[in-house]
Amino acid sequence: MINSIAGLDDADVATAAARAGAEAVHARYGQRLTRIDKGAGDFATDADVAAEEAILGVIRAARPDDAVHGEEGGQQGAADAVRQWFVDPLCGTLNYAVGNMLVAVNVALRDGPAAVADPFSGEVFWTDGATAWVRRDGSDTRLAPTAATQLVDVNLDPPFPSAPGFRAVDLLAHPGFVERFRPRVVSTTLALAWVAAGKRAAYVTDGGDLAESVHFAAGITLCRAAGCVVTGVDGAPVEHAGRGLLVAADAETHGLLLSMIRGRG
Structure with missing residues (x-):
């Protein structure tokens, strides 16, 4: 197993790691969970920790010299390392803890491939950094963003x-x-x-600096590779915005939402 992992390219490592985390999350669904308080109403569970351990197992076996920044384990290796992985083992912990299946497992290599597993x-949504795909039952289909659904997902969680x-x-x-639109x-x-897969027209959150966030790095990379328009809520590049995230399936949808955001500023 370790030898086969060691022979994978970076996109395969990201996909394998996300899948390993997803399997750990799925296996613990519906079980009694131990909550780990993070303060300010935030918490992790033993499922978050187990998923991160599964992800790290894949990354360590395939890329033992790489640095990793995990949501639960923090920084391992130099924070400014060229090869840095961002790991969010269970995005949607509150959903998961109350029996809601809407969660994601995020794995991304800085300036490289990324994967988001459901x-x-x-499904595993993945990118080699240039093209974006979804893997279902071992078969890959190219992602094609579209605003046809007119559904816009909005993150309403604090802080603001x-x-x-x-x-x-x-x-x-x-x-x-x-x-x-419909929210x-x-x-x-x-x-x-x-959004990358055409199931949403756009996504909006007014969080802080998200470019190298463990929560958003994989999704941003995936959306860019799929051809989505990705900026901060102020229209600036995410790397320089420091103000939230606006991701849209196309330029028209992005422009409409940006004008509405600016109209309230």
Whole structure:
């Protein structure tokens, strides 16, 4: 097993790691969970920890010299290492803890491949950094973003670092939004993979600096490779924005949402 992992390219490592984490998450679903308090109402569970250990097992076997920044284990290796993996083993912990299956497992190599796994559909959304695909039952299909659903996923969780200039919740009251789109709140970055796959027209969150966040790195990489428009909520490149995230299936949808956001600022 370890020898076969060692022979994989980076995209395969990301996909294998995300799948390993997803299997750990799926295996513990519905069981009694131990909660680990993080303060301010946030928490992890033993499922988060087990999934991260499974992911790290794959990365360590395949790339033992690489650095890793994990949501639960923190930084392992130099933070400025050229080869740095970002790992969010269970995005949507609150969903999972109450029996909601809307969660994601995120694995991304800085400036490289990434994968987002859905533990319950069995889908793995992955990219080599240039093209983006979804793997179902061992078969890969190219991702094709589209705004046809007119569904926009909005993250409503605090904190709100862009307030009072902008809060994602304010977008829902914009007359133009109501005319054109319908809101959804998935409460997990699985929604980013859904934008890349055409299941959502856009995703909006007003969080802080997200470019190298363990929560968002994989989804951002996936969406870019799929051809989505990715900026901060101020329209600046994510690397320089420091203000949230606006990901849209196409330029028209991105422009409409950006004008609504700016109209409330």
